Amino acid sequence: MSDAINADLHCHSLVSDGTLAPAVLARRARDNGVQLWALTDHDELGGLAEAAQACAEIGLDFVTGVEVSVSVDDQTVHVVGLGVDPSHEGLRTQLRAMSEGRDARAHRIAEALREHTGVEDAYAGASRLAGNPALISRTHFARHLVERGVCSNTGEVFSRFLTPGKPGYVEHAWATLEQALGWIQDAGGLAVLAHPGRYRFTPQRERELLTRFVDLGGTGIEVVTGSHSAADWRKYAALAGEFGLRASRGSDFHCPRESRCDLGRLPALPQGLRPIWDLLH
Structure with a gap:
């Protein structure tokens, strides 16, 4: 596939913290010109069957996905798994435990x-x-x-x-990075570091995280996403090249009223990157 296709590989339905049903999201993605779409609910696979059926009916290429919550230092980091098998019992068991x-x-x-x-x-x-x-x-x-x-x-x-430091924030121990990548890989998926510009790491600690992510078999990094600025796109495009990571693109759409970016409305990946979707079809 071309790196110029309109791929949106990160969004959420009402099965996690979005507000629209998976089938409604599929139609919204198609209507917004998306050519390759993934549903990546937080720690949850329950919307994938409905999303896949809707995409089959409207002719939209679909990728199964999940966004796994990970604890790194004192922060919650998200890892998107693309192309996972929703029926994989190991992944399903671990995500059920996280829901509890x-x-x-x-x-x-x-x-x-x-x-x-x-x-x-x-x-x-x-x-x-x-x-x-x-x-x-x-x-x-x-x-x-x-x-x-x-x-x-x-x-x-x-x-x-x-948010951390505020009176309603409650710390929680999510999966470790090693666990999350192991679950995704065991289920046949590709691990992508989600919206890295959102985390509060020092430059040195960010590089250590990326090194560890690659060492554990991580495949991609979100370069263009709803919470990234143009400066972030440039920064993470450079880091993708340096660390040998595939570049991903996703709106992180949750709700028409709340999201920074609608499905399919992101700019294209910067030139010269290797898109993650070349490994998905």
Whole structure:
């Protein structure tokens, strides 16, 4: 495939913390000119069958995916698995265990928000907004606090309450980098480091992370994504070349009202990179 195709290999449905059904996302992607699309819900495979069926009906090339939450130092890092087998029992088992941990964390977030905002029903409200009751995320709490009038938008909720150092943030131990890459590879997928420009690593620690990622068999890095600036595109294009990583592209679309970038609306990859999608078909 050409590096100029409109590939969108990172987005979320209501099965995790998006707001649209997988089939609706598929049609939105097709209508926005996407030629190759992946659904990559957080730690969840439950939307892939619906997405695949919808893509078959509308003639859109589809790639199975998942976004695995990883703990690195004191940060949560995300690794996208592309081309995973949704029926792989090892991957399914590990993701189920992570969902159980999410629920316990959600109860702790609700209690912290009750103490600092006075909102008594934060868990129930977030649960109501979650399309998948097994996966209640910070985003669902943010939407509930907007509904309750505590903040005007979800970005404000995150900045005031739900990021590290804020009163509603609850630390959680996710998978290790080694575990996440092992699960993805065992399920036949390619591991891609998601939106690296979002993390708060020093330049030295970022390079150490990339070295470790490559040593563990990581294949790609998101160069063009919804949260990256033009400067980020240039930086991670250079790092992709330096570390021998394939370049990926994805909007990280969650919701028409909240997302920085709609499906299929990203610029093309910078020239000279090796696209990850050449390994997917």
